[in-house]
Amino acid sequence: MLEIPAQIWQKTKTSYIWRSLFRHGYPDSRKNQSLAVFTNVFLHLHPVKVRRHALAIPYTWCMGGLSFFLFLVLTLTGTLLMFYYRPTTEWAYSDIKDLETVVVFGQLLRNMHRWAAHGMVITVFLHMIRVFYTGSYKPPREFNWVIGTLLFFFTILLSYTGYLLPWDQLSFWAVTVGYEIARATPAIGDEFAFILFGGFQLGPNALLRFYVLHVVGLPLTVGFLIAIHFWRIRKDGGITGPL
C-alpha cells in the first residue's frame, strides 16, 4: 500500500517542475542542509553554519530576531489596516471605529498592530542592551552599531507617527506634546515644526504627513537599514561570542 504514496513522492521530486523550484534534495544530509539555506532567498540571510553559542538564548535573548519578527508582523497587519483607513480628518476616526465595530476581525487586527508596535519598541531596546553589555559593538562591528542606533531612532519615530492616525483625543494630544517640542527646537523651531507637521497646528496636513511617513517613508527606511544590518552581521563573521 505505502508504495503508492512513495512512488508519487518519488515522481514529484524528480519532476521537471519540482526541480525547477528546489535545487537540492530533502535537507537530511549536511550537503542538502547547506544547499537548502543558500539557495533560498529568505533563508540565505543566514550563513550555512553558525557557531554553537549563537544559538544560546541566554546570549542573544533572541531580541534582534524578535524585533525583525515584529517588524514583519507590523508590515503585514499594517498593510491590512490600510485597506480600511483613510488619512483625512473627515474619515480617519470613523474608519477606526468601523474597524472596531463593522469589519470582521477588525478589532483584532487593530489590536495586533498596536501591541506589536509597543512590543517592537521594547524588543529593540532590549536588543540594544544585550549588544552593548556583550561588547558586540567592538571591531569590526562598529558601523553596525551605528546602523543600530539609527534603527532605534526610526523605530520610535515609526511608533510615534502611527500614534496620531486614529485621530482621537488620546492621539491628538499626545502628538501635540511632540509638536510643542519640535517648535522649541533652537533656532529653526518654527521651520522644523512647519515642515514636519505641515502647519502651525495639528490639522489635516499633519495627519497626511504622518500617514505618508508612517506607511511609506519610515518603513522603507527601516527596511533598508535592516537589510544593511543583516548584511553586515554576515560580513562581520556572524554574531559575537567568546573567542
Add this chain to the structure above:
Amino acid sequence: MTAPRGPQPFPGQEKRLRLLAFVRQDSIVRVDKRVEDTAMVWPHLLTIEFIAAMLWTIGLFAISAAFNAPLQDHQTPDCTPNPSKAPWYLLNLQELLLHMDKGLAGVVVPTLWLVFMAAIPYIDRSREGVGIWFTSANGLRITIFAAVYSTLLTFSLILLDAFLKAHGYIEFASDYFPGGKQLLPNYVIPIALMIGLSILLVVIVQRLYLANTREWMIAIFTGWVFTYLVLTVVGTSMRGPGMDLFAPWGVPATHQCFAPTK
C-alpha cells in the same frame, strides 16, 4: 536527487563544503574550528526561529484577543485632557521637559545623546571582552554601581525639583538669580547637573573600580539606561493633572472632557 553540476566532493568529504568571501581574517567565522563548535543552520537555528515565531504569534493573538487598543472620543481642539501625555516611550522626554528648557530637553539632549551613542564604538576601541556579558566580574560590579547611582540620583533630583517648586523656587529665582527664572533654572543648572554627574560617575568608577575605557563606558551606558527607565516610570505612573507629582497609587484620573455631540 539529481547531482549538482560542478566538481563532486570526494567520498567522505561531503561535509567540508565551504563558502568563503573576501573578509578580513579577524572577522571571519573560523572554519578551521573544531566541528563541534559549529551547528548547521538547518535544522538547529531554523527550529529555534520557527518555534520563537510561533510562540510570539500565539502570544500576540492572545494579548490582542484579551486587550483592546485604546480609542477615545473624536479629536477636538476645544478640550485639552489634563494631563496630555505622549506615548509611554516618549514620556522620559516629557518628564525631562518639566525640569529644563523645552528645546533643551526635547531636542538638544536626545540628539546629542544619539550622536554619543553612535560614537561609542569609536571611543571604546578595545577588543576586550567581546562576547562576554559585562566583560568581567568588575564590569558587572560597575554595572550594578552605576544602576544604583543613577536611579537614586535621578529620583532624588525629581523629588528635589518638585519640593523646591512647591516652595517658591521659581519666584525666588526670578527675583534673585542673574538671568531670572530662565538662565540658571532652565539652562545652566540642568546642563551642569547632566554633564557634572556623568563625569562624576566616570571618576568614581575609575577610582573605585580602576575602570578602563570599556568599563567606564559600561558605567555611562548603564547610567543612561537607568535614568531613562526612571524618567519613563515617573512620567508614566507618577504624573497627574498639571503634570504634578503623585505617588503611583494616588494619581488622580486624567481630566477628560467629551466632544460635543453633533
